[in-house]
Structures are given as structure tokens and as C-alpha cells.
Amino acid sequence: MTEHVTATREEWLAARLDLLQAEKELTRRSDELARRRQALPWVRIDKAYRFDTEQGEASLADLFGGRSQLLVYHFMFGPDYKAGCPSCSALADGFDGLVVHLANHDVTLMAVSRAPLDKLLAYRQRMGWTFPWASSPDGAFAFDFNVAFTEEQQRTGDIDYNYRRAGHALDMNPAPEPIVQLAGMCGTDAPTFARDRPGLSAFALEDGVVYHTYSTYTRGLDGLWGMYQWLDRTPKGRNETGAWFRRHDEYQHG
Template identity: 70%
Template sequence: MTSHTTGTRDDWLTARLSLLSREKELTRQSDELAAARQALPWVRIDKTYRFDTETGSATLADLFGGRSQLLVYHFMFGPDWKAGCPSCSAIADGFDGFAIHLAHHDVALWCVSRAPIEKLAAYKKRMGWHFPWASAHDGDFNFDFNVSFTEEQQRDGSIEYNYAKNRHAMDQKDPPETVKQGAADVGTTAPAYSLDRPGLSVFAMQDGDVYHTYSAYSRGLDSLWGMYQWLDRAPKGRNETGNWWKRHDEYPD
């Protein structure tokens, strides 16, 4: 017998209608937040960023592909890593499905990482993905948009991520268990793993100029996890202890 609260259909309907009222309010708040995001001031990008892509060198403006809006997912894949981040991989599993719809709504979607393009292309082939992925291996792009950091920042605790400064330097000899596990998952050291974080950066192009319009990090990316939107509606919710997910080709049959 279930340990969860049970009741009649009428009990359920009463509770469901109460919840529906709260869901509608959350939807209205979400609409208001979306409008507030779109109302943020734009910041013109005067720096020239160059990327390596599977079709050659490209600028930030080139990534728009003739569209006026660009979404960049900062995929955690450091230069010396053997594989991409499993969490980013879980998010990216949904990109192919909706990228074509975004493209037909004047929005380009790209992933950007610091790993060399050869590694990105090989991992993309392994995962069976088709969305475009660029390497910012030799540039400042990831650093300027606060998803990659230097070893000096790591040592002195001056990393700023998700609009807050990390005032504590990481213990190089005994890093947190979550960092150790993350490093093991991608085949690198804990210090090297900690130099890259996930994020979303958004850009607009107008009259030939590129503008930065929005960025989000950490749990600000929650809504991009397609699987979480489904789990939040499942009877047991996320029901998780630690990072339970794997790359989609690593689950047992």
C-alpha cells in the first residue's frame, strides 16, 4: 500500500483546482519575467571574437547565419578533457529537436566550448548530434562571458560566477567530492575541471552591430533541461541524490 496521501476523485479535483490556480499565477509571472528579460538594455560588442567551426574560422557575427538573434550555450568541455560534461550533454540532447524551429523563427543556436574543434566534432559524432558547435579554444569569449576562469583566479578565489564572487580558493589537494566526480566523468583533474562552468549568453544583431542582451548561469539554466520539465510532473518528481544521469550512450541496456 502506498505511503502517499490518498483520497477520492472529489478530493483530488479539489486539490488539483487549488494547484491549478497557483500554476496559472506562476505562468503569468513567467510571462512577466520573459518580458523583463527582453527589456534589458543591450550592450554593443566592440571586441572581435573568433571561433573554430567545422567549416572554418568564424566571428561572433558569423554565428548568426543571417539571423538577427543568437543563443549560445556554453557547453562545459575544457581543452584537455577527454569528453564533454554529462550534465551539459543531458541538456544538449534536446537541442536538435528544437534548433530547426528556432532557425525558422530568426534565432540561431550554437554551443561554444574551449576544447579544440576536433574534440568537439568527435564527441558530437559520438552523441549523434547535429547542432552547430564552435571552439573558443584560443580566444577570450568564454572568459569575457564569465564561464571560464584562469588558474590564478582559482588560486586566489577571485572567480565570479552567476553574478557573485567566489571568495574561497579551491583546496587543490582535497577538492569537493562533486568536483572530483565531475573531473572523473570528463577525464581530467579537479583543478582543470573547475575552470569551466555552464551558461547561456544571448545576442542580437542590428544594423551590422552585435549586442549582448542576456546571460544566465547555474540554476538559471534549469528550464533548458528538458528531462527536468517532465520529471517535475512525474509522481516522484526529480527524486535525485547526486548526479544520477549519464551520457545517453552510457546507460545499461
Template identity: 70%
Template sequence: MTKHMTVTRQDWLAARLALLQAEKEHTRRSDALAQQRQAMPWLRVDKTYSFDTAAGSASLADLFQGRSQLIVYHFMFGPDYTVGCPSCSAITDGLNGIAVHLQNHDVALSLVSRAPLAKLLAYRQRMGWTLPWASSHGSDFNFDFNVSFTEAQQRDGSIDYNYTRGGHAMDSALRPPVEVPEAVVQTAAGCGTDVATFARDRPGMSSFVLEDGVVYHTYSAYARGVDAIWGMYPWLDRAPKGRNESGIWWRRHDEYGQPATKPATMSCCG
């Protein structure tokens, strides 16, 4: 017998109509936030960045691939990782399917990571993805857009991530006596690296526009600011038990069915 409240059809419909009003308010607020994002001022990108891609060396403007808009997902795959971050991989599973639709609506979508291109392309093949992936290895791009950090920044606590200094779990975890969250330990090991090396790369997304040959930076979001692009979460939020999480339960899609690891207490990217 279920312990959850059960009602008559009439009472269920009344509850659903009340929820519908709240959902409509949320939708209107979301629309207003989208308009506020689009009204953000643009920041001209004057610095020259070079990327390695499957088609050869590319500039930031080249990543637009003839379109006027570009969205970059900053995929956590540092030079010393052996495989990509599982959280970023779960996000990319969803991005891969929508890339063609964005491309046909004047928006280019590209992953960018610091690992050498050969590593990225090998992992992309393993995952079965087709969307573009550019390596910023040797470039300042990830550092300038606040998704990669140096050992010196880790040591002196000068990491600014998600517009806050030292506010993320991966920052505090590296400053004794704070204990490293188990989720970070697990995920670092799963990427074939140690915690400090793993934590020098972070997730995020950035948007750009190309106008009259000039690239402008329009928007960036980090940590839970990219929560909305996790394709599985809008569905879980509508499932009877919701997200129902006690730690990291997701894996790379080709790892389900393998022995489970010890339950974690939080997401590495949350």
C-alpha cells in the first residue's frame, strides 16, 4: 500500500489546476529571464584564440561555421585526463541530438576542451557523438572564460568561478582542513587523474555573436547555471519521484551495467 497521498479524480484535477497556475507563472518568469539574457550588453573579443579541430587549425570566428551565433559548451577534459568527465558526458548526450537543429537556426554548437585533439576525437568516437569538438590546448581560451585554472591559483585561493571567489566545492576541497567531497574524489579517479588536476577544469557554457567580422561575448554560465541543459533533468523533474538523488547515480552511457561505485554525496559540477 502506498504511503503517498491518494485522492478522488475530482480532487486530483483540482490539485493539477492549482499546479498549472504555478507552472504558468514559472514559464512566464523563464521567458522574462530569457529576454534579460538577450538584452545583456556585448563584450568585444579582441584577443586571438587558436583551436585544433578535425578540419585543422581554427580561430574563434571559424567555430561559427558560417553562422552568426555560437554556443560553446566548456566540456571538462583537461590535458591530463584519460577520459572526459561523466557529468559533461551526460550533458553532451543531449546536446548531440539537438546540434543539427541549432545549426539550421543560425546557431553553431561546439564543445571546447583543453585536452589535445586526438584525445577528444577518440572519446567522441567512443561516445558516438557527431557534434564539433575543438581543442584549446595551448590557448588561453579556457582560462580567459573562467573554466580552467592554474596550480598557482589553487594554492593561493584566487580561483574565480561562477563569478565568485572560492565559492565552489572544488575550490574549498583543495584548501585544508576542508575534506575533499567524495563525489570529487570518485569523479577524478574516473577521469584517470588526481583531485587537484581534475579540479583545474570546470563546466560551463558561453555564447558569442559574430557581426561585421567582429566576435562578441554575450553570455556565460557555470556550475548549476548549466543545470537547464542537462537533458535528463527536465524529465526527472516530471517523474513521480523527481530527481530522487543521494549522490552521483549517472555514468557514461556505455558504463551502465558495470559494478556500482560507493554512493557519493553531491555532484562534482553542482
């Protein structure tokens, strides 16, 4: 016998209609937030970032691929990782289906990491992905956009991530068990794992000039996790206990 509240169909419908009003309010609020994102001022980028891509060395402008808008997913794959972050991997499982639609709407979607390109491409092949992935070998791009930090910053606590100073689970010492677990799944220790962080940055290209328009981190990425959008509509929701997810080729199917 279930312990959850039960009701007649009529009672359920009344509760559902009440919830529908809250959902509509959330949708309108989300639309307003999207307008505010698009209204943010742009910051001109004059620094000459360099990337390694499948087509060779590239500038930030080159990553646009002839389009006027660029979305960069800062994928956690540090130089010392043996495999990509399972969390980022779960999120990236949805990229391939989106790339073609975004490209036909004047938007390029690109993952960027600090690991060498050959390591990124080998992992992409393992995962069965095809979306474009670039390496920022000197790390300047990642450091400037606050998704990579040095050992010295870790020691001093001088880490500004998600627009605040420290306070994230990745900053804790000792690291909480889920971080230790994820680090182990990447073949590294927690401090090394935590020197790279996830994020999304948006850029515009006009008259040959690149502008930074938006960045978001941590829970700001929730809307990009396809599995979470589905789980939020299930009876038990996310029902999380630690880092429950795995890379899609690591689940035990029985």
C-alpha cells in the first residue's frame, strides 16, 4: 500500500489545475529571465586565445565556424584526467541531437577543455559523440572564464567560481565523498579534479570582433541536463543519493 497521498480523478484534476497556474508563472518568469540575459551588455575580447581543433590551430573567432553566435560548454577534463567528468558526460550526452538545430539557427555549440586534443577525441570516440571539441592547451581561456584554478589558488582559497569567493563543494577540504568518487572515476584525486569546473559561456561575433555575452555555472547548468528535466516530471523526482549517475557505457544492465 502506497504511503503517498491518493485521490479521486476529480481531486487530482483540481490539484493539477492549481499546479498548472504555478507552472505558467514559472514559464513567464523564465521568458523574462531569457530577455534579461539577452539584454546584458557585451564585453569585447581582444586577447588572442588559441585552441587545438580537428581542423588545426584556431582562434576564438575561428570556433564560430562562420556563424555569428557561439556557445562554449566548459567540459571538466583537466590535463591530468584519464577520462572526462561523469557529470559533464551525462550533460554532453544530449549535445549531438542539438548541434544541427543550433547550427541552422546561426549558433555553433563547442565543448572546450584543458586536456590535450588527442585525449579529448579518444574519449569522444569512446562515448560515441560527434559534437566539436577543442583543447585550450595553455589553459588561458579556462582560467580567464573562471573554470580552471591553480594549486596556489586552492591553497590560499583565492577561487572565484560562480561569481562568489569559494563556498562550492569543489572547494571543500577535505573533499566530500561525492567529489572523491567523481575524481576517482576520472582517474585522479579530488584536489586535481577540482581544479577544473563546469560552465557555459556565450559569445557573439560582429564585424570581426568577438564579444563575451553570458556565462553560467553550477546550478545555472541545470536546464541543460536533459535527464534532470525528465526526472523532475517523474513521481519520485531526482531522488538523488550522492553522485548516482555514471557514464552511459558504465551502467550495469540486467
